[in-house]
Amino acid sequence: MNCPLCHPQNETILYQTEKWRIIATEEDPNILAFCRIIWHEHIAEMTDLSQIDRLELMNALFILESAMREILKPTKINLASLGNVVPHLHWHVIARFKDDAYFPKPIWSSPVRENKVILPQNWQEQIQQYLKNHL
Amino acid sequence: MNCPLCHPQNETILYQTEKWRIIATEEDPNILAFCRIIWHEHIAEMTDLSQIDRLELMNALFILESAMREILKPTKINLASLGNVVPHLHWHVIARFKDDAYFPKPIWSSPVRENKVILPQNWQEQIQQYLKNHL
Numbered sequence: 434m435n436c437p438l439c440h441p442q443n444e445t446i447l448y449q450t451e452k453w454r455i456i457a458t459e460e461d462p463n464i465l466a467f468c469r470i471i472w473h474e475h476i477a478e479m480t481d482l483s484q485i486d487r488l489e490l491m492n493a494l495f496i497l498e499s500a501m502r503e504i505l506k507p508t509k510i511n512l513a514s515l516g517n518v519v520p521h522l523h524w525h526v527i528a529r530f531k532d533d534a535y536f537p538k539p540i541w542s543s544p545v546r547e548n549k550v551i552l553p554q555n556w557q558e559q560i561q562q563y564l565k566n567h568l
Numbered sequence: 569m570n571c572p573l574c575h576p577q578n579e580t581i582l583y584q585t586e587k588w589r590i591i592a593t594e595e596d597p598n599i600l601a602f603c604r605i606i607w608h609e610h611i612a613e614m615t616d617l618s619q620i621d622r623l624e625l626m627n628a629l630f631i632l633e634s635a636m637r638e639i640l641k642p643t644k645i646n647l648a649s650l651g652n653v654v655p656h657l658h659w660h661v662i663a664r665f666k667d668d669a670y671f672p673k674p675i676w677s678s679p680v681r682e683n684k685v686i687l688p689q690n691w692q693e694q695i696q697q698y699l700k701n702h703l
Contacts, residue, residue: 478645480633491626498615509655510613513648517664517672520644529652537652541674 438471438521447557448564453490455497455564457557463548464540466505466528466556470494477520493568494524500563501528504556508536573606573656582692583699588625590632590699592692598669598683599662601640601691605629607657614649614657628703629659635698636663639691643671 441456448455453472461467470493472482479487498510507528514524529536532549553559576591583590588607596602605628607617614622633645642663649659664671667684688694 478633478637479647480630480637480645487630488623495615495622498613502613502615509650509652510615511648511650511652512614513646513650513674515644515646515648515674517644517646517674539648539650539652539674539676541676543678 436475436519436521438519438523439475441471445557447561448493448568452486453493455493457560461540463534463544464527465548465550465552466501466507466530467540468497468501468526468560470497470524470526472522475521477516477522479514479522481522490524494526496564496567497526497560500560500567501526504559504563505552511540571610571654571656573654573658574610576606580692582696583628583703587621588628590628592695596675598679599675600683600685600687601636601642601663601665602675603632603636603661603695605632605659605661610656612651612655612657616657625659629661631699631702632661632695635695635702636661639694639698640687646675 445457446454447457453470456469458467458469472490501510505528508531509529511527511529512524516523527540530550534544534546534548535542538545580592581589582592588605591604593602593604607625636645640663643666644664646662646664647659651658662675665685669679669681669683670677673680
């Protein structure tokens with residue numbers, strides 16, 4: 434199986450357990466504050482998880498949202514589980530800002546301006562520390 | 569406050585409680601199997617909810633996902649809480665199909681083909697019935 438989430442390369446891991454990992458991703462230079470939570474096992478949908486695993490994953494999602502809100506002070510948090518290209522369960526957790534390249538449009542649309550957001554240089558380390566304290 | 573989710577017009581309500589409602593939306597003629605769960609109170613983020621309210625909302629979300637999977641047999645379910653334009657907490661729950669207008673891209677990108685999906689005429693009633701049985 435040739436799944437890039439089963440065989441990751443060059444990930445910046447912010448937190449991980451036996452079942453899932455939180456990574457920072459820089460795949461879109463227009464969107465800097467972009468994290469992913471990836472369920473290790475190759476399943477497609479939230480309703481493929483047991484109820485207890487689902488609760489665990491959602492708990493991690495909301496702690497990551499809290500971390501990004503506290504540390505980055507975004508205009509809005511965007512959460513999405515899509516997986517059409519790679520049907521391996523993962524969540525996008527994105528801090529959006531009024532002056533990012535797409536705001537208020539979704540990051541999957543076309544940019545409407547140049548990105549003007551500058552994040553704290555050590556934001557990923559701050560998120561790591563928050564997750565370590567709260568998970 | 570001029571929030572369209574606080575003052576809805578022409579919604580097709582599939583299920584509702586005192587705290588939230590599930591609606592079908594036809595705002596994109598390219599994407600027919602598109603539901604929303606809207607939290608009644610005007611708050612912005614999932615982490616603005618109490619833990620018990622959050623669990624209730626997520627439970628509704630996953631029962632709606634189950635309903636759409638069973639009735640529509642989609643290629644993939646897409647879940648998203650964005651709210652950049654309208655910062656009033658709501659979830660998009662979208663059944664995606666290999667031959668819909670955007671697949672495998674997100675529905676917020678540009679169409680790549682004409683939509684070829686034909687849904688059962690009474691799919692909304694079937695979802696309504698499923699929600700009534702399971703919520």
